[in-house]
Amino acid sequence: MGESSTSQNKTVKLADVARAAGVSQGTVSNVFNRPGLVSEQLRERVEEAAKSLGYRGPDPRGRLLRAGRVNAIGVVTVGPLNCFFDDQYTRLFLSGVAKACEARGAGISLVSAVDDEIAAWNIRTALVDGFILNCLNEGNMLVELAEKRGLPFVAVDFPVGPGFDVVRIDDYRGAREAAQHLLDLGHRHFAVFTFETEKEVRVGFVDDVRAERASFEVVRRRLTGYRDAFRAAGLPPQPVFETGSEFDGVCAGVDAVLAANPDTTAFVCTSDRVALHVITYLHSLGRKVPEDFSVIGFDGIEEAANSIPPLTTIYQPAIGKGEAAVELILGDKSDDAGGRVVELPIELVSGASTSSPRKT
Amino acid sequence: MGESSTSQNKTVKLADVARAAGVSQGTVSNVFNRPGLVSEQLRERVEEAAKSLGYRGPDPRGRLLRAGRVNAIGVVTVGPLNCFFDDQYTRLFLSGVAKACEARGAGISLVSAVDDEIAAWNIRTALVDGFILNCLNEGNMLVELAEKRGLPFVAVDFPVGPGFDVVRIDDYRGAREAAQHLLDLGHRHFAVFTFETEKEVRVGFVDDVRAERASFEVVRRRLTGYRDAFRAAGLPPQPVFETGSEFDGVCAGVDAVLAANPDTTAFVCTSDRVALHVITYLHSLGRKVPEDFSVIGFDGIEEAANSIPPLTTIYQPAIGKGEAAVELILGDKSDDAGGRVVELPIELVSGASTSSPRKT
DNA sequence: TCCATTGATGCGACCGATCTCGTTGAAACG
């Protein structure tokens, strides 16, 4: 005891300040967190001591341990973290998450799940109060892991399961409405374009078997919706092409379809992203939309409204989904938490990318 | 002592498992974190005890306190969290941050700084190992706050300061090259369009005074670059219009410029986002780019390359900036940490949105 | 004058895990 005040190697902590100021730890804590409870003179003394020791204020780590709550929620996505920023729909969704979190003063942690091992570790150790599970495909263990962690979580666009909350839309109905819209316009020859059906993209035509086994729930529901609409209209099965979400895959799809089915008059896409690629590529081929081909998307991202021509699409409230998910986790965990289902409405938005089929 | 195993109200912790298994806490810890160090039979005994107690594995909170490192870095932005997802350039930057973090197994925390009070609290309490300060405008206290917190941090696109690292590009040179490109094509009548010069957008013409006082360092440097290029070409000062980043503001700008300066042949924009809006609006007015007007941007976002026509712009490595920032924080904090400056290269990318001026 | 009330503080437990030592037992060695 003697070299206590200067040239400390260790970080100075609450207890040091308390000792230096001759007060208890609790009082120092109060000075920083609830200054009103401390008399002015004592407060000044403590603040002075803190400053002279170079104390930076209560370390959040200690507070965390004691408080128990992190005040942040984790957003998990299958795949690399980048997909949070690369995909337009995901961005909208996250924008909603961000808005809701900010309103509640909570933070957001992006947790990656590139592979199973990393996912397991991250979900077990993320410093959060709950998880939003996104981009789920069947068979992955995210839900299991989240359950094991024992924190509240919400699965987005996922089959309802026992013991957890879900946010979703009616993908089946949306897809069916999209197809019906084109059928009503008089189209009879379609090409269905879908993004990844499995975690690994496989660019090429998709047969019924693969379509029904698509591990992404969303894909499966949408493809089924299209199929049922066609079937109800008395049409034979229409070709389905898996393009992925990138431009190249979509180009390959357009080429393949035009070569194999020259009668095609309409492209039905499981996402706006794919639909916009289709329009861009058709344009570069000198084909006009909607004069030569109708194109319909799904999602209702902002870029769709601003494209030339504006895209006809099934709008879904991506931002609202994000907000709803946060609400489920941070909201009053009153009664039936753990089995709630929030299904948000969708809506056909008529753009200028669809019209009656060309006469040939 | 008696009702110890069942119907526990409190959460079961490491110590409980240790007691139940008749081993020390350290051993239980090892079972979960370094199973190799524990003999098989003991490990099984511990695992069984853990399972029967419903122990979910080591709580990250305890680990954090002990370990000291959070293994996550915080990204701070001025303004609402949404801007992380709404702005294309910011997205690219974050994509780089994400990529680098993922490679190092670190997480990302989005911390918001909508107003000064929230910023102060969040920076003081965020559970991170360091900060990336983005979207900085002069006079805000982010840098100060980060310094006070005592964690490593990087300021992006900010004047070099003592005691902290900086990642930047040469905005002045980029702007000057952009203007020079148009001058070389023969343009003599310009309209400079800039996004926000202050935190609050003010749509309208900007005089020299306001331009030089722009609180966003980036804006100031770019505007100066344009001005010097015009001046060096012997031109009088060209009108500068603050449009903000939204479509409406840009439309107002185009209207104002066309009304006030019908001779204008080129739009020089401080961001691609603004430039793309200009093209869209001109198109809707029936004006052609580049036949009637040349438009040049700044940033080199992906949307610029895919626009019709492809945008001529100053490309900056947004993703690289994000990666560099992470590297500065997570990399070896060897020697000169705290004053390093990383300046990344820029490059003029010729699209099809610029050509020689129309003859009138 | 005395008791009840209020406000300011101190005291000690606790949050949950991990790390550093030191101990123990058995195998290995000469």
Next chain:
DNA sequence: CGTTTCAACGAGATCGGTCGCATCAATGGA
């Protein structure tokens, strides 16, 4: 057979705060 060596494990300190409760002085009312 005594000693070295090493793996396996236990005990206790530590990480940095915050919370509940006890304490104590000052104030106010009867």
